[in-house]
Amino acid sequence: MYWLIEDVEKIELLCEKKHKQAYVEIIPTSPTLHPSQNQVCALFVRPLKDTKGYIIPIKHSETINLDIEVCKKVLNSIEEVYVRDKKEFLHYFALKHLLHPSPSLNTYIPQPTKSHTHLTNNTNITHTNTIIPIVKHYEVCNENYKNHNFELSNNFYNNKVPLVFNMLEQSGIKTNTTLYKHYFGVDTEEYVYTQYNLNTLTTRPSNTFGGINFSALNKDTGERECFIPRNDIFIEMDISAYHPTLLGNILDYSFDDSDVHNSFAKMYGVEYAKAKEITFKQLYGGIFKQYENLPFFSKVKAFTQEMWKEFEQKGYIECPISKYRFEKDKLKEMNPQKLLNYLLQNLETSTNVLILYDIFKILRGKNTKLVLYVYDSFLLDVDKTERDTIKEILEVFKKYKLNVKFKKGKNYNLK
Secondary structure, eight states: OBBBOHHHHHHHHHHHTOOOOEEEEEEEEESOOOOOGEEEEEEEEEETTTTSOOOEEOTTTTSOOOHHHHHHHHHOOOOOOOOHHHHHHHHTTSOOEEEEHHHHHHOOOOOHHHHHHHHHHOOOOGGGGGTOHHHHHHHHHHHHHHTTTOEEEEEEEEIIHHHHHHHHHHOOEEBHHHHHHHHHHHOOEEEEEEOEOOTTTTOOOOEEEETTTSSOOOOSSSSGBBOSSSSEEEEEEEEHHHHHHHHHHHTTOSSSSHHHHHHHHHHHOOOOHHHHHHHHHHHOOOOOGGGSHHHHHHHHHHHHHHHHHHHHSSSSEETTTTTTTEEGGGGOOOOOOHHHHHHHHHHHHHHHHHHHHHHHHHHHTTTTEEEETTTTTEEEEEEOOEEEEEEHHHHHHHHTTEEEEOOOEESOOOO
């Protein structure tokens, strides 16, 4: 069978083979649009037991195009579908039998052909992939297949993680288009969309799309005013003293105050603001000698030493909840304090995934939306008639023994 499939009879033959495993890649119509706004240009299918891959065209200028339902039929005929990014794939096809790799420190970045680069840079067409020669798409996809990491992620990273971040990305954030043009210098539609990436050194996700780093929007310039609620009001829930609280939970240590930083202030004998500064310096830079005998930091020191010993002996440590492994041979210039920081960032992210999962269950069928998550904060676009929904969400944080503080606002400046 030829690599380009343009008729239904060939599709039937492909489906009849009922391939056990295949690498599949979506070629979107646009290389720049967010997946939630994009369309399928073609589908690349490379059965692992076959000698070549196949392209099924859906929207391409030089092919006989098939209906999108054909893609669904082919995908459902395959037992295990390997993809590069399950979170992204779910924007196009909501399938349960997708498999993708664990978060990687050295993610393969697809290399475009000269045709891709030339046409993308020299045309004003948004859906450039529909005019790039189909054979060039085949070349790129085939190379992506050769470089794909078939080492599968665990259940947590293959199931919960892609699902919650896909749902987050689908939400979109409403914009004041005039202010958006003023601060970012480009026109935008009513909604903008975020894109999360977990292939980072610590697995703590970055969140950048369309040239905007949503994890680092400036609080002082006014650019946050661009983002407004579609409902009545924004409510941001910030987790208080997140990393110290997570450590306390690991160590089975109970703070003597519901406000953890108040508890630290009593330990140190200093003001609240100064206590926060001292605590963060110790967690991320090492415990000060004058505080190492305090019960909390004594436990932290012992835990850090034991974790480092395990890392040295086994060659890895396994994180709670996610079961992700930080492996010695993949990390450079490690030391006990850095390893603790990596563990805490992974634990923060995996705890957030559980929180997000529970919140999305609560929000099912509601007008209130969860539109942004940044490390220790969760931004809700709230319908004021759904007050009980907020109470339910607060119970989620209590479930994970976390305290939250609120900010409200008519825009993301929350003032």
